[in-house]
Amino acid sequence: MTNTIVQQPKQVSLLQRKKAVLICLCCVFFFVALYIAGAMMGDTGLRTDFLHRNLPPSLDYPFGTDWLGRDLLTRTVKGLCISIQIGMLAAMCSAVLAGLLGVAAATFGGKVDTVITGMIDVVMSTPHLVMLILISFAMGGGVQGVVVAVALTHWTRLARILRAEVMQLKNADYLQLSTRLGKSKLWIARNHILPHLLPQFVIGLILLFPHAILHSAGLSFLGFGLTPHNPSIGILLSESMQQLSTGHWWLAVIPGVCLICMVKVFDILGNTLRYLSDPQTSQQ
Amino acid sequence: MLEARKVTFHYPACAKPVLTDIHISINSGDIVGVYGPSGSGKTTLARLLSGYLIPDTGKVMVDGVELPQRGRLPVQLLNQHPELSVNPRWMVGEILAEEAMPGRELLASLRINKDWLKRYPHELSGGEIQRVTIARALGTETRYIIADEITTMLDAITQVQIWQVLLEAARNRNIGILVISHDHQLLNRVCNTVLQLSGQSGGLKAA
Numbered sequence: 001m002t003n004t005i006v007q008q009p010k011q012v013s014l015l016q017r018k019k020a021v022l023i024c025l026c027c028v029f030f031f032v033a034l035y036i037a038g039a040m041m042g043d044t045g046l047r048t049d050f051l052h053r054n055l056p057p058s059l060d061y062p063f064g065t066d067w068l069g070r071d072l073l074t075r076t077v078k079g080l081c082i083s084i085q086i087g088m089l090a091a092m093c094s095a096v097l098a099g100l101l102g103v104a105a106a107t108f109g110g111k112v113d114t115v116i117t118g119m120i121d122v123v124m125s126t127p128h129l130v131m132l133i134l135i136s137f138a139m140g141g142g143v144q145g146v147v148v149a150v151a152l153t154h155w156t157r158l159a160r161i162l163r164a165e166v167m168q169l170k171n172a173d174y175l176q177l178s179t180r181l182g183k184s185k186l187w188i189a190r191n192h193i194l195p196h197l198l199p200q201f202v203i204g205l206i207l208l209f210p211h212a213i214l215h216s217a218g219l220s221f222l223g224f225g226l227t228p229h230n231p232s233i234g235i236l237l238s239e240s241m242q243q244l245s246t247g248h249w250w251l252a253v254i255p256g257v258c259l260i261c262m263v264k265v266f267d268i269l270g271n272t273l274r275y276l277s278d279p280q281t282s283q284q
Numbered sequence: 285m286l287e288a289r290k291v292t293f294h295y296p297a298c299a300k301p302v303l304t305d306i307h308i309s310i311n312s313g314d315i316v317g318v319y320g321p322s323g324s325g326k327t328t329l330a331r332l333l334s335g336y337l338i339p340d341t342g343k344v345m346v347d348g349v350e351l352p353q354r355g356r357l358p359v360q361l362l363n364q365h366p367e368l369s370v371n372p373r374w375m376v377g378e379i380l381a382e383e384a385m386p387g388r389e390l391l392a393s394l395r396i397n398k399d400w401l402k403r404y405p406h407e408l409s410g411g412e413i414q415r416v417t418i419a420r421a422l423g424t425e426t427r428y429i430i431a432d433e434i435t436t437m438l439d440a441i442t443q444v445q446i447w448q449v450l451l452e453a454a455r456n457r458n459i460g461i462l463v464i465s466h467d468h469q470l471l472n473r474v475c476n477t478v479l480q481l482s483g484q485s486g487g488l489k490a491a
Contacts, residue, residue: 173369176336181383181423182356195373279373279404 017282020272027269031084034262038081045074046231057250064250067243072236076255079233080262082226086146087213093151094212095158095205102162103197106170116163120156128153132215136224146216146225154211158204165200169193199277206270210263217259233259286310286333286359286428286460291342293325293332301340302328308479308488310428313458315451317471318488320481326464327364329481330432333462334361346428356383360421364433366414370405376416377401386419393449394419411442418446422453428460429453436466447474 049069057064063072105116123131132149139145169175169192178188219225220234228235233255240251276282287309294301302325310316320326331337333344335351344351346358363369370379380386380401394415405413414434421429429450435443451474453459465471471478479488 172371173363173365174371177361177369178382179354180335180357180360183382192371195371280406 017276020276020282023272024269024276027265027272030265034077035081035084038077041074041077045071046078054246054248056248057254063254064248066239066251067248072251072254075231075236076233076258079231079236079255080258082230082232083213083217083234083259083262084209086143086150086216086226086232087209090147090150090212090216091154091205091208093147094154094208095201097151098155098158098204099162099197099201101155102159103166105159106163106166113163116159120159123153123156128215129218132219133222133224136219141224142227146219149219150212150215154208154215158201158208161200161204162197165196166193169196199274203270203274203277206266206273209266209270213259213263213266285312285345285347286462287345288329288333288339289343289345291332291339291344293328293337293339295328303332304487305342306488308333308462310460310462312427312460313454314477315454315461315463315475317463317465317475317478318481319465319468319471319478322466324481326481327432330361330430330462330464333428334359334430336361356425358425358427359430360423360426360428361430362414362417362421362432362434364436366417366434367405367410369417370413372405374404375401376403376405376408379405379416380420382420383423386422390419390422390449393445393452395445411438414438415442415446418449422449422459426459428462430462430464432464433466435470443470450474 047070049065051069052061052065053069054067055061055065061071061073063076065071066075101116101119105113131153135149135152136145139148172192175188175192178192183191216225217232217234217237220232221238223238225234226232228239236255237252237259240248240255243251288306291303291306292301293303306329308316308318308329318326318329328337332339333351335344335353335357338353351357351359380391380396396412396415396419400408400412400416405416408416418434431450435446438446447470450461454461463471463475477490479490481488
């Protein structure tokens with residue numbers, strides 16, 4: 001009798017863990033599939049074809065066609081691929097920046113900490129979109145403009161998390177005890193601190209993707225990002241605005257929904273990984 | 285001999301010292317108890333003797349040498365809150381083996397179960413973690429143990445087990461132990477000498 005009571009939660013936790021791993025795999029599979037699909041698709045769908053203009057979604061054209069007769073499915077998939085690439089690049093730059101500054105602030109303390117926390121406060125208190133537009137515009141737009149703009153505006157939250165984590169670890173009893181067991185600083189950094197920081201960093205990075213993707217789409221939508229010949233999602237949405245009044249709803253709705261779905265999948269992936277990486281939750 | 289010579293200490297937030305001109309010495313194999321009301325500086329004394337805090341004036345000496353700030357300390361501190369002194373992301377096996385895996389006999393005498401080794405600290409109870417930290421602290425280079433209220437929150441049976449192991453270590457390995465506790469009866473039972481730390485004058489007296 002007591003046995004069953006003790007064992008029950010363990011089984012549930014195993015099941016939940018398996019489910020979480022499965023969710024992660026599904027998310028990764030989704031991105032790989034999307035990427036391969038984007039790479040495999042030829043350029044035929046991108047060519048103008050005036051015989052098939054403004055067609056609503058049908059079997060031949062599942063996502064419909066635009067006012068130049070281009071296939072919206074091809075454009076959407078290719079657009080999502082571009083978004084993933086730009087999002088990844090921007091999120092990685094941003095996360096590396098966050099990692100360096102966050103850890104430096106906590107490790108050196110004093111003036112370094114004051115300057116870095118000041119920078120964090122300034123960036124956080126400036127309206128996001130204004131900063132994004134200004135930086136992207138100053139960089140001359142294009143891919144580099146978007147990447148730099150997103151990287152420079154998104155590092156703050158992760159930097160704060162990592163700073164707090166290092167500060168907390170610095171005073172942790174088990175770190176002090178480790179020094180008294182004769183362990184070197186490097187050993188402690190590698191064995192005690194890194195295992196705490198790495199999951200935070202990776203999850204922070206993954207949770208940065210959705211922001212990076214949405215903001216790069218937003219910048220392109222506003223005309224400060226990618227140029228119109230790149231079929232990015234932002235461009236698709238921005239072009240579709242001119243067609244909305246003529247009733248061609250699919251041009252805006254379908255790419256928009258696809259973008260939201262992709263962002264949501266990234267979000268799920270990040271949150272599931274967080275659940276898995278913490279022994280406290282992953283064992284419960 | 286582990287000794288504090290004329291040790292005075294104050295925390296940065298408060299100008300008034302917690303401990304003033306404290307003298308205490310613990311011989312190898314000796315078990316000294318310190319008793320005192322809350323806030324009298326018992327934990328501060330423990331942290332000073334184990335090198336976690338550095339005295340304002342005075343010295344902490346181990347066998348005639350000043351307590352080193354680096355390297356393996358011969359003095360190990362055991363905490364009232366053992367769960368704070370283990371890394372929550374390490375399994376018990378890794379925690380125990382941080383210095384070197386304790387011998388089988390020690391693990392058996394502390395009743396550390398083999399299947400705990402694959403568990404995380406949050407999957408053990410407070411008493412179980414306390415036994416793990418004791419096994420870790422009793423490494424071969426340890427010569428003094430500072431036990432700061434280590435059995436306060438434990439049940440009677442676990443208390444007995446833990447003190448048996450520590451007393452045995454004092455006897456067989458000649459380890460000196462400073463026992464800090466609120467519990468008179470415990471101190472009278474396990475210690476050779478019991479001292480009282482009084483908050484106001486900050487001095488240590490034979491109780």
